[in-house]
Amino acid sequence: MIRLGIVLPCYNEDEIIMDTYSKIAQFMSGLIANDKVSADSLILFVDDGSNDGTWELIKELIQTDKQVRGIKFSRNFGQQRALWAGVTAIAKKVDAVVTLDADLQDDYLVIDEMLEAFQQGSDIVYGVRNCRDTDHYFKRVSAELFYYLMKKINPQMIKNHANFRLMSKRTALLLDEYAESNLYLRGIIPLIGFPSTKVFYSRKERVAGKTKYSIHKMIHLAIDGITSFSIAPIQWTRNIGLSTFLFGVFYAVYILFQKTFNHPVPGWSSLVLSLWLLCGIQLIGISVIGEYVGKIYYEVKRRPKYIIEESTIDLNEETIREN
Ligand code: UDP
């Protein structure tokens, strides 16, 4: 029978964590009762440095339910790192791991389908949204643009899949081999290449609390997603630069022609225009290169991906520590 681990990253989720727990625990009992997963399956909450009462509530749950485990980060390291920590901590103890947002916007009921796919031999089962109706206009448009760019850069990337997925033990264990500190799981996992399938679901509205992703955080995640997987943006800027240069050459020929055969026209507007355009292109080029240099800077420092302040899951042992 499958020993399942469900990993839920939480950042300031004290408004919903109890509700989330009761739904997931009830769902898990159903799976156990139907012999789909074993009775020693686990629910792991990763507190990503919350500054509300999230960790106190997780500790309460750990006391009352022996299926529950918790990891607390010393500060906010971001959802990707929380997922990474949770998955790598639980990987040795379970046969399959499901990662899920703590606000349960993703439909946890399809975990059932994920388990079936896993039993039929899929190592990775991606939860894919079948529509984006619950997103506001800006998020829908930016997601379209993002996936359009990502498909060019990383063709393996799965559209409308975020962090809701099932991974087999061997997939989850493999994550430790990726030494990069700039984590972007939904880009890395498809590159592993193990057998995979998708299950479709519709994403719900958040029931309480606010999104932890501001526009600023979303833009950062998107830039990380793009620059972690390819140097294509550098090549794009090179191509833009080359095209601009070629255009300049033709334009120079045209101007010489005008100067020789027609009356020269004082060209203030074209001069100013080209100045702005070219300065803009140069700055974009420099910033793209700067982004990569910055990434190298972070990687060479080899700082830890996250710092665990408290944990009730034994991070080294294969066995499960009793409460
Ligand atoms: N989250 C996290 N660290 C962060 C931001 C978010 O662990 O720095 C968690 C958050 O608690 C939630 C999940 O990641 O469980 C998804 O976040 P959210 O619901 O705010 O994102 P959205 O659904 O709006 O994209």
Ligand code: MG
């Ligand atoms: Mg959410």
